[in-house]
Amino acid sequence: MTTTSFYIKLIILSFLFYSCGTGNLEVVANIDSQLQEASALELIKGENVLWTIEDAGNPNTLYRLNNEGNIDRSITITNAKNKDWEDLTADKQGNIYIGDFGNNRKKREIFTIYKVSNSKKTTKESTAEAIHFKLPNQLKSEDFEAFFLHNNYFYMFSKTDKKGILIKVPNKIGTHVATFITEFKLKGKQTKITGADISADGKTVVLLNHDKLWKLTNFTSDNFFNGKLELLEFKHDSQKEGVCFIDSKSVLINDERTGIEGGNIYVFRLN
Template identity: 45%
Template sequence: MRNYLSLLLVFLLLACQQNSDSLTILYSLPHKLKEVSGITYSAQTNLIWTLEDSGNSNTIYGLNSNGTIAKAITIENTENIDWEDITQDKEGNLYIGDFGNNDNARKDLCIYKIDKNALSSNSAVPAIKISFAYPEQLDFPPKKKDLFYDVEGFFEFKNNFYLFTKNRSKGFDGTAILYKIPNASGFHQAIFMGEFKTCEDYNFCAITSASISPDESKIVILNHDKIWLLENFEGDNFFNGTKTELALNHFSQKEAVCFGDNDKLFIADERNKTEGGNMYNVSLKKLKSKS
């Protein structure tokens, strides 16, 4: 009954999509991009780089401030098995996370580095490939109660990647795991960094994206109707600081978040038959004032 009521509430929210007093729609995403799964903002070019997930092209797209595709780059020698997020480092190099793993059965998880100097071309070959595995995962797939090895959100911080897992386990309890992987070519065993509890309803609590602010003082973790803000941490002990849940007052299939500056967030959702397919803008200060 509990699961039925949760699903009913989701359908009601989708059917009666409310106007949020927090989110501002910047533009509708190009119709070509139906399954945006990650975004990252480049202040140098004023472009939002984005990609789509499994079943779509091995291409990254640069969107200008009007939401028009200003640049499309084919990433050669790769396959879009399940590209779930995109991020960048301090120098402006981009990284594609090919680590979507819905069934927790993949053994070919990786991250591709796209050199910043290749972003003016129409095609690019990854500068390096970072492959990895989770040492805690012994079975492919594990039992249904142990499906902890899907990822849809990551960022680069001090020459390491930090991946937040999307819990797909039977008996979902909101547990997400943080893993650390070095930003270096070759194969690596992911390092377990800790666990993070969201909430206990999968439809409202599963993690879909993550980002770190330009000044590296704040982290946001996205869900369909909220974000979790992590602050006041030391080093990469992200869970030892302050955690604040901030409601977006808006439900849709939000799949991507990134910082525009140290306060402003960009958020993108997938398009379905009735709603979505937008790029939004939201202020953390505004969200915190309403919490």
């Protein structure tokens, strides 16, 4: 089965999955056993392929997955170190962006987003362009694991069980000071955001946690928290790290491998 067939398979599964109850996750692939800590998932629809990375301390490598979740291409980013790669996003031209902004100790002053151009034709190595940013002086250093690209800005959500922040950075090579948008506080326990994406029409945002997902709609401008917020709980708990839209009503989710569990790609219905 080709990668395009894999995309068609996902679309079919997403429609079939509409008959299932909310909260169910359907496994569509197992991630290559070589990848123990897959920290992101990105579906490039124009190319109909899935990409992933691993987080801190792992190789500075971008991985393309086939229909079975196995690695069919590895691209080494020759001018980058995996300080703490946490998420992926892409633009309409097929360029992939790696978010190196993990900050568990909350001591980083400079964060980086790597732009990998022409991934469709790149086979083994790539020299990435870099977008560096720091936080405004009034903000303390934060840990980020989730971002997406929208209207030529990157939007990043801090990872915290307390009050978090939403910031944005322009998609422009160079060094920038991030723009603060808003603080947010999600209700309940275990509210750390580990992944995020926005639908192709820009009308729906999803924020991922290990056992739940938040769906944000009816927002105005780029304050995504001033609209409707819905909590969608999973009937499943694992270290979920990546999320990306298949279509406006369904997403793909991946989790890290823990022992003999996890290391899967799931499809999830939003309504």
